[in-house]
Amino acid sequence: MNLNDSAIVGQLGAEARRRLSAAAEERNFRRGEALFHQGEPLKGLFILLAGRVKLSQVGPDGHETIMRLVAPGDAFAAVAAFSHARSYPVSALAMTDVTLAFWPRRTAQRLVSELPELAGLLTEEISRHAQVFQQRLREVSTERVSQRLARTLLRLAGQASRPHDAGTLIDFPLTRQDLAGLAGTTLFTVSRLLSAWSDRGILQVGRARVIIRSAPDLLMEAGGDDSPAS
Amino acid sequence: MNLNDSAIVGQLGAEARRRLSAAAEERNFRRGEALFHQGEPLKGLFILLAGRVKLSQVGPDGHETIMRLVAPGDAFAAVAAFSHARSYPVSALAMTDVTLAFWPRRTAQRLVSELPELAGLLTEEISRHAQVFQQRLREVSTERVSQRLARTLLRLAGQASRPHDAGTLIDFPLTRQDLAGLAGTTLFTVSRLLSAWSDRGILQVGRARVIIRSAPDLLMEAGGDDSPAS
DNA sequence: CATCGAGTTTGCGCGGGCGCAATGTTCACG
DNA sequence: CGTGAACATTGCGCCCGCGCAAACTCGATG
Structure with missing residues (x-):
């Protein structure tokens, strides 16, 4: 998958797209490898190009809760692009071999501050996920x-x-x-x-x-x- | 509580603060009144000035899950300030008599697009809440x-x-x-x-x-x- | 101050779903 | 093609925590 095919990048103007592409680095991981671990300092922003990634939290007892499954075109770790957050709230694991576009934290923050369209799209994405979390929270609290x-x-x-x-x-x-x-x-x-x-x-x-x-x-x-x- | 005492407004520059204040409307509700209901179209953005507000979802069976408790100075319904969302994911209820600062949706969107600082702060707020939801989701899924x-x-x-x-x-x-x-x-x-x-x-x-x-x-x-x- | 309703406590019973163990099955890899 | 580890199934037992009923208490309200 090409970066421009990503839903989020596809909505950007030509100029923003160019700047994103120019700053992107390609990363590859093998199935089973961890891209990052919860609690670790934020490295940067990812957009998945190929493969499948799982974002999850594991509690002290070892129980794992999966927060999100990432498919090609999806952005994740968007929190790294906004300032004050310190560390990843989840771990990311490659469920298959994966290739990603990656922007180091500094770069991502600069891009977000200079490209308001990008900031807006990422924010929408974050709040969409927040709504899913709320729904799941209600479900797991009240349904069988x-x-x-x-x-x-x-x-x-x-x-x-x-x-x-x-x-x-x-x-x-x-x-x-x-x-x-x-x-x-x-x-x-x-x-x-x-x-x-x-x-x-x-x-x-x-x-x-x-x-x-x-x-x-x-x-x-x-x-x-x-x-x-x- | 004054608008400028709000944590989020307090971090803004003088100019942004002035524009926010100028556009704000004051709203009042009695204890027990609903500010809005889940599923209802988005009205706008709120900052609580006095009192306590509860944000919750109720399932078809009547079970209520509380997503957030709002204290003076907190913003909520920030989703209304960003474009594509359609309706409130939660209901808001006044737990006490409350007074709020309110910006109609259009106004909030304009302010957010013209004041990047504001957009950034609201986004941070949203992602902080998303992280709390993730943690609660893990807890309710795995802990007793x-x-x-x-x-x-x-x-x-x-x-x-x-x-x-x-x-x-x-x-x-x-x-x-x-x-x-x-x-x-x-x-x-x-x-x-x-x-x-x-x-x-x-x-x-x-x-x-x-x-x-x-x-x-x-x-x-x-x-x-x-x-x-x- | 009297009243009424909302909020709280506690006992009792039971059932959904967890936890483990043992066995079976499938796929990845050499 | 063979082998082993990862994944899946199923039986069994038990306990946490839900659900209801009944009684009680507090505090807002007129």
Whole structure:
């Protein structure tokens, strides 16, 4: 994927795009490598060009909570581009081999301060994520596991999916453990629920692989539509 | 409280401050009134001058999750100042009689686009909140209720507290129900935990009132310090 | 000061979902 | 193509914390 194909860069004017490209460095990581760790000082701003990245927090007990899955074109660690934050709130792990565009912190801050369009787009991105966090926080506080898991799958399908024989393939290599980290439960419970839904023909599951065969049924499991809560 | 005493306004230059003040409208609400509801189209940007405001989401089943408690000087609904968002993700309720500074959406957007300092400060604010949401999301996904409640109380004490005989008074009028909405549990469980801690001398509790008598013990209950998770 | 409603406490029962162990399965890699 | 480690499944037991009911207490309000 080219930098200009990124949703965020695509919305910029020609001049801003040129300046971004000029300052970008390319970075590569192997599957399983960490791009950075939570608590570490901010290095800079990333836009993912190819592969998949997972952003997560692990608690003292080792439990992992996945905050975001990054697909090509997405920016992350945008917090590094704005001044006062000190360190990464999450760790970033390459789920596959990845290539990224990277801007060191100083550079990113300069670009953001000189390109108000860029600042605006990043801010919108940050607040969109904040809203998702709020929704997930409500879900995990008040809904039951099956609802949360169903909604998690639907959300993932909306973010990165590919058509597949008789279904929609969720285009992230997610283990049961990963799904548990997204939905706020354990891999055991995830496994049981996926098996049950598979038996009922709602899903087709495989190793680190989920295909949604009936989104409406899944939405039913999630307890109906939710977005515009009146 | 005067507008210029607000943390966010206080960091602005004289010129920006003048323009903000000039465009501000004063608004007043009675205790129990709603400033806006979730799903409603964005009205504009607020800075609280006096009183207490609660931002929360309620699910279809009626369960309430409190996203943020607002104290004087804090800005909220900052999302209204940036372009593409459509509607409030939360409802805002006056916990006491309140007075606010208000900027209609158009005005707020104009100010933000013409005052980069303001845009930067609001963005920092938004990302700080996003980080708190991430932390709460991890907590509610992986920790037990007592830990979460303890951490909730400590967080509140850090945000708005007053010294009091032999303790620190949490300066929000919070019912057990409210604390449950913050910690992701039920009012019953909150009541039981507060009673237990009160018996052990860690807290002193009253109607919609909590005084922390031993922060270290409470931190112990929370499972130790957490912030710089290495 | 009397009243009423909102807020709180406590007992009791039970069920969702965690935790572990053992086994089975699949894929990556040499 | 063979092998091992990572990933997945399933049974079983138990406990945290929810949910309701009933009783109580505080404080705002007229």
